[in-house]
Amino acid sequence: MHIEEQCIRMEQVCYTVGGRVILNDFDMELERGVNRTILGVSGSGKTTILKLILGLIHPQSGRISINGMEITNRPESAYREQRKKIAIVFQGGALFDSMTVGENVGYRLFEEGRLSQAEVEEIVREKLRFVGVEPALDLYPAELSGGMKKRVAIARALAADPEYIFFDEPTTGLDPIGVYNIVSLMNRLQEAGKTTLMVTHDLPTAFATSQRFSLIHESRLVFEGTEAELRDCPLANVQEFLQPTDRSLFV
Numbered sequence: 001m002h003i004e005e006q007c008i009r010m011e012q013v014c015y016t017v018g019g020r021v022i023l024n025d026f027d028m029e030l031e032r033g034v035n036r037t038i039l040g041v042s043g044s045g046k047t048t049i050l051k052l053i054l055g056l057i058h059p060q061s062g063r064i065s066i067n068g069m070e071i072t073n074r075p076e077s078a079y080r081e082q083r084k085k086i087a088i089v090f091q092g093g094a095l096f097d098s099m100t101v102g103e104n105v106g107y108r109l110f111e112e113g114r115l116s117q118a119e120v121e122e123i124v125r126e127k128l129r130f131v132g133v134e135p136a137l138d139l140y141p142a143e144l145s146g147g148m149k150k151r152v153a154i155a156r157a158l159a160a161d162p163e164y165i166f167f168d169e170p171t172t173g174l175d176p177i178g179v180y181n182i183v184s185l186m187n188r189l190q191e192a193g194k195t196t197l198m199v200t201h202d203l204p205t206a207f208a209t210s211q212r213f214s215l216i217h218e219s220r221l222v223f224e225g226t227e228a229e230l231r232d233c234p235l236a237n238v239q240e241f242l243q244p245t246d247r248s249l250f251v
């Protein structure tokens, strides 16, 4: 028996790989309805956080829970129902090249076998319509632009009707219109009641989509709060992240 909380929580999580500390005493709460971005420079451990919550890797110490159910050091079978509440949009989209857009989006539903083919096809069309790429239904990933691939990846994440959607660097490699499309889509998802957790170093996208921010620096959480609190934070490593000053890099 567990109490059904409405959040994903990480408490004092430590994760080490190959003798290197990636996360040290990391805390985070993703409350339903409050969208969060995890900020940090490249290699600071942002994707690692998503993988830990998804149970793809396991922490050496600390606790992780999904809606009140602790998942730390338990087999996925023990928390399958909680795990299903989360979907992830991977950095490169991670679409299956040999499948059409429609097959990619419906893949998980077909695998589960709970719904008829007609029902799956209806959901696939609805999700593709939501992200604005329904005409691409029968195309293959190789025939899509980078922005379309990301939108198909979002449609695929939505197919299983998750509560939480994780975004790993969703705007990397997109032109300004592509970035705008992804930001508006994330905002529409939030209006539709989804809770998003994004990892990125793209500040404009973070500020346009999230209410709360966590910043990692040298494997530790150095800031947690709102945009205004982040901008006002006097810590040097926070200000350095917001406005990098080391111009020698460009000389």
Ligand SMILES: Nc1ncnc2c1ncn2[C@@H]1O[C@H](COP(=O)(O)OP(=O)(O)OP(=O)(O)O)[C@@H](O)[C@H]1O
Residues within 6 Å of the ligand: 017, 018, 022, 040, 041, 042, 043, 044, 045, 046, 047, 048, 049, 199
């Ligand atoms: N299996 C592994 N073996 C060794 N090092 C690893 C492994 N997985 C991750 N790392 C290291 O952990 C660090 C954090 O990786 P992570 O992908 O979480 O960073 P990130 O902040 O998401 O980076 P980026 O913004 O570049 O995607 C990196 O330095 C990476 O090289």
